[in-house]
Amino acid sequence: MSSWKITKFNNIPKLTSPILIEGLPGIGNVGKIVADFIVDELKAKKIYNFFSYTLPHSVFVNENNLVELPRIDMYYKSVENERDLLLLTGDVQPVDEVSCYEFCETILSVIEEYKVREIITLGGIGLREVPKTPKVYCTGNSKKALKKYKKYKSISTEVYGVVGPVIGVSGLLVGLAKKKNVDAVALLAETYGHPLFLGLKGAREILKNLNKIFNLNIDLKNLNKEIKDLEKDFKLTKDLVDVSKKAKYMKKLPKDTSYIG
Secondary structure (H helix, E strand, O other): OOOOEEEEOOOOOOOOOOEEEEEOOOHHHHHHHHHHHHHHHHOOEEEEEEEOOOOOOOOEEOOOOOEEOOOEEEEEEOOOOOOOEEEEEEOOOOOOHHHHHHHHHHHHHHHHOOOOOEEEEEEEEEEOOOOOOOOEEEEEOOHHHHHHHHOOOOEEOOOOOOOOOOOOHHHHHHHHHHHHOOEEEEEEEEEEOOOOOOOHHHHHHHHHHHHHHHOOOOOOHHHHHHHHHHHHOHHHHHHHHHHHHHOHHHHHOOOOOEOOO
């Protein structure tokens, strides 16, 4: 029996060939930044909340100085004349192996109701240095799933030896979807492998590709502004990099690229 409690907020109209896009916290929070940005820009409506006692034992302090339990939510957006979207995002990921498997199975059961036949998970690839122009890589659960992405020069499907284990929901959801005969891919953008680093540039590269592939017509100017604001504070960024290079954390990173979550 699953430990996940599902709360439904709104009824969903009949969706046209819906795609699930997942973006939960991970390296550089790349996936979460992308998913949250799409939700905000498209004004997607919340339909589900997922809760479990296996979530991290912590709360968040909101703008009203009050505490909130960690959230994982699903949103939907009907896109006229295009494929409709289901968007999964939140504050946290399940913290252990069993709850992560249970959560992914729960998500697959929910989206089965809407006849979702394609899933895209999002994440970051942690590097030892800050990438100037982050590359985007794609892996999937079948050659058929990858076929669509092979034709885009801005996405590399040559990931063997470049990407390590894809840990967490971004990896498991792709793997478990194969059991349901659902095509699934993971889009992974390079970012800096420091726990305090925000992978805004990597998120932008993924958004550019999603815009192109699915005609989302999302304006990236707000994200570009955030990137410029972050880069203006060059001293703080430089200090972060310099300190990180000397930290024990960086010595533990392998020489090659690895995806952490």
